[in-house]
Amino acid sequence: MAVEDVDGIYAHFGGSSAHLIKLHQCAHLASPPPFSIRIPSPSSMAGFLYALRRIYLSLYNWTVFIGWFQVLYFAVKALREGGPTTVYDAVEKPLQLAQTAAVLEILHGIVGLVRSPVSATLPQIGSRLFLVWGILWSIPETRTHVLVSSLVISWSITEIIRYSFFGMKEALGFAPSWLLWLRYSTFLLLYPTGITSEVGLIYVALPFIKASEKYCIRMPNKWNFTFDYFYASIIALAIYVPGMFLVLLIIQVNKDCLPNCFNHISSGSPHMYGYMLGQRKKALSKSKTA
Secondary structure, three states: OOHHHHHHHHHHOOOOHHHHHHHHHHHHHHOOOOOOOOOOOHHHHHHHHHHHHHHHHHHHHHHHHHHHHHHHHHHHHHHHHOOHHHHHHHHHHHHHHHHHOOHHHHHHHHHOOOOOOHHHHHHHHHHHHHHHHHHHHOOHHHOOOOHHHHHHHHHHHHHHHHHHHHHHHHHHOOOOHHHHHHHOOOHHHHHHHHHHHHHHHHHHHHHHHHHHOOOOEOOOOOOOOOEOHHHHHHHHHHHHHHHHHHHHHHOOOOHHHHHHHHHOOOOOOOHHHHHHHHHHHHHHHHHHHO
């Protein structure tokens, strides 16, 4: 169509083609680009990552809580129906899954998802994995011992309280005061019973480890390396025993001075117990002032 035709048509409506072109250019400049991309601001990205972290930790804590609840349920049921010798067979799979899942907590501390120091988390998880896989799973003769019952019950009650506490904090932003008290008080009894059961089961396993020579590496070999699982277990036991007796001794002292006592003890100190005592004092004092 010629410009004259446009002028004629547009003039019919009281304008000119030049006016039409100018209006078209203004409309084009005012319209947004067809493929514009909005870049989220740093604050919105931080909020998204924070929400994602809380969702993940909430799912993790409640999933492991269910695992430990199964362990306690099956343990109590086995004790009632068949006695202590049947407890391990009843809880083996959920116990292995629930405790092995705790390896993720080491990664949580390393990448900064949680504030718990790796120096406190690593010894506890490492010692438990040693019991679950290195003793109970590797040495079948230990599975029917009565200490398995006290071990499983001490662990499961502790973890049910702990994971429900952190699960509620991540999901709701708070935990009830009674759960806070349980979280930072029940370990005073359950930690000694748990560590005593751990020490006892390692001691029970030693003769069977020596007789079976399981996991031993003898010379000569292409690596020019030797390893004796029996002596490695003795070393583990030697690390446990001073701490166990230290815990039992200090429990008799006034609880108010417990964290200070651990500050002056270097050898044989059960690091996790001392860390929890400090956390207990801090958490309960905050709840009183809140």
